[in-house]
Amino acid sequence: MIARSASLLPQSALGHLGWLRGALGATIGIGVAALFTQLLLGANTAGLPWLVAPLGASAVLVFAVPASPLAQPWSVIGGNLISAAIGIGFGLGLGLGSAALAASLAVGTAIAVMIYARCLHPPGGACALLCALGASTQGWDFGHLWPILANVLALSFVGWFYNNLTGHQWPHHVELPKSGNTSAPVGHTRRDIEEVLTDWNEVLDVDVDDLDAFYQALERHVAKRRARPR
Incomplete structure (x- = not known):
């Protein structure tokens, strides 16, 4: 809900997470x-692809929403x-005669494995689809993993360098303030937070620690506002 609301806000070219920063990084x-x-x-x-299309989607996540759990290096x-x-x-x-079946099984299996391995990444579904069709119809084999490996390693290196250079720690993590240093009592x-998310039975595109830090910052902000002379 928080991530969805934030995505509706207009972004300036510059600033904390301006569109120009993300576009240049990608x-x-x-x-x-x-x-x-x-x-x-x-x-x-000549025999191997030097760029795969899912990398474009990965670039959107890495450079436009670098704090997203879906955009972290392992993902x-x-x-x-x-x-x-x-x-x-x-x-x-499955071979040429079952290209559609191979593609569908590959995407479904990839989603399950990514969730289990804690590396859920939407472009991974596109990678599974691309490679299933390539192996079924174009003669791709496991040697085609080499250019994909080179692609994602290079993109991740640039993501690490560029995001940190422009003020966005990547891999992303938050440092929660110690309770003794807060100006307002933490009521949660x-x-x-984990139990509320479990009750909702939904996956939000935001880390639990980020939600915790946001709520603590909100409490401190409210406490400061209430302490101001009217």
């Missing part, structure tokens, strides 16, 4: 990934690679 990230993969492949460039690297391997496995196993615990 431009650099995709460019570096392309050059690095071409350099790594060398003479094999980007693990989510894409695990899904790609699953896609190729189903594509090779982290477990309270």
